[in-house]
Amino acid sequence: MDHIAKRIAVLGSTGSIGRQTLEIVRVLRDKFQIVALAAGRNTDLLVQQALEFRPNLVYFEEGISSKPDCLDFCTFASLEEIAGHPNVDLVLVATSGKAGLNPTIAALRARKQVALANKEVLVSAGNLVMAEACHAGIDILPVDSEHSAIWQCLRGERTAEIERLVLTASGGPFFRYGHEAMSGITPEQALRHPTWQMGKKVTIDSATLMNKGMEIIEARWLFNVALSQIEVVIHPGSVVHSLVEFRDGSVKAQLSPPDMRLPIQYALTYPERLPNDQLPRMKWDTPMSLSFEKPDWTRFPCLTLAREAAEKGDTYPAVLSAADEEAVELFLAHRIGFTDIAKIVEATLEKHEPVENPALEAILEADAWARQFTADWSLNKL
């Protein structure tokens, strides 16, 4: 395999993760071939990317009704067609929200490597997706910095010897704010993340710590551990991306300057690690201090809501994910306040009537119900 380029489909190529994936491919040209690009809203950029990388397949969600002449070398295809296409070796799922779910399942069924950057896929349907992965004999490759860190720490180790996974959280821009100050937070403030440059949805989720709550759920599925084995610590520097404690008391951590290109590249090149001088390096000749403290679960109710939804299981995590996605949209549109995000999610979870051991249809129904409930709730309250 060493001299054959890995053929990659990038779903969500115009988002933050998608663009950084293409940066990696630009540097490691001989290792990868982009065979499919798919994007939602930013069609101009998608056309540009297609002209540069010349994929066989493209997907536009909206904005272009007919294929531009300049893309005559591409075939249009649905996300599921791309994910299962015979010319694809690895599918990078970097869509946002529930859009990633069906293509992830399609890719697993076609026994493709799946690099997963979309949180909601495992949060909403972890049980189902992991069953598909297990059936196909495919390991899902995490792209998130935290899960990539855990995955790296587990290299060569035995899952049965894990005592605890410790997810680090930057704490976002407001982790020292009191209750009062929090209610006045604007979208503009919340979008200014202290350490990470990311998409809007995940940046707001980082500020509420919902992001970390969803990562608890993802970690549970990716690494097959009990929820009680997953801890969260606040680490404002975002240098230690997560840690694993083993049953002998030894702890392993993965560190790097905060830059998503490293976990993306690791997922693409795994099990190899390739040199890339574009990636930032730790500086050992500069003083560095790394601090850790426990999160305040009451000031960040989203963290608690996520853990509770995970404990209840069934369709609760799907509802959590859908309600949060809608609530974040409302917040970004200045229609609700920052602290209303948790309130809407909580109210939606409270009213939800769960479906036990849900199949895909039940999950999608719960998702749709939660979105409707969230919209109604916000209309009534505002």
Added chain:
Amino acid sequence: MDHIAKRIAVLGSTGSIGRQTLEIVRVLRDKFQIVALAAGRNTDLLVQQALEFRPNLVYFEEGISSKPDCLDFCTFASLEEIAGHPNVDLVLVATSGKAGLNPTIAALRARKQVALANKEVLVSAGNLVMAEACHAGIDILPVDSEHSAIWQCLRGERTAEIERLVLTASGGPFFRYGHEAMSGITPEQALRHPTWQMGKKVTIDSATLMNKGMEIIEARWLFNVALSQIEVVIHPGSVVHSLVEFRDGSVKAQLSPPDMRLPIQYALTYPERLPNDQLPRMKWDTPMSLSFEKPDWTRFPCLTLAREAAEKGDTYPAVLSAADEEAVELFLAHRIGFTDIAKIVEATLEKHEPVENPALEAILEADAWARQFTADWSLNKL
């Protein structure tokens, strides 16, 4: 192998590492059987240990001329006989100074697992010892916390993908002292290490940073990297025991509260990790700050001397090790000052006439020459 106890020979059983090894064996009784104990000066404790663990073989360096009646179940044997004995599966070399060299080679030639806690073995004769290990197809299991950390970080990783090994150093009790203050340091002050409880020799070596310099040499041999790939950082907390940077920029670290029982147990149980509730745990609900800064190579000349000796190679590292051992003895006996340790080692290295690609005899000769030179130098200067 799971239900057969591993048969262990502890060379240096009354020292700090030896005693902690027996603590581990006490907890994991069904996993290990102590078949041999060997000690130097502390014969009372050795008799006690033998009565408790009932080894087949014992070795006393001095103090008892005939075997006490209470040990009628033991056979006396030399260190080399013990290391190569058919009833031994793993030899823990926890002697201090050059005493570990011959038994290590004997154990490797007899194809035993070797857990190495003795620094001087690899410092003096790394080339030879690694050639023996390679020939026997045996990996040397490091017991030092730093090398254990690197070894753990390298589990499942590829040696060719290592960019850098980063050894952490507590800095010892004096790492903020100025030149002036250093010359007045007494053995009593130097023996008070801020984070580690260890034997006297290694505690003084920690205070001069000679210990870290010798670890550079060990790491080079254990992990087959160039000296230029080994970095030292001061980390006063002694929680991060060392780090590995890979060529993609990712860094892995191993952490645990400073307690030698963890690396000892890891070497004994490898590749398994076993639960042991006697071992301290990291506390994730307590704020923690880990700081790192570069060492001051001029205030700690031993670090520079060790690196230079390693770069020169041949018999220089053996001379470094021997001169340091003698100098530390002189310091502990209040016969020289703290800063004289580096001066003696430097003077000895300067006068040394090296032997290229030394065999064992040449190494032992260089060692003897260095000890004599050190003794003479100190007599002339004092």
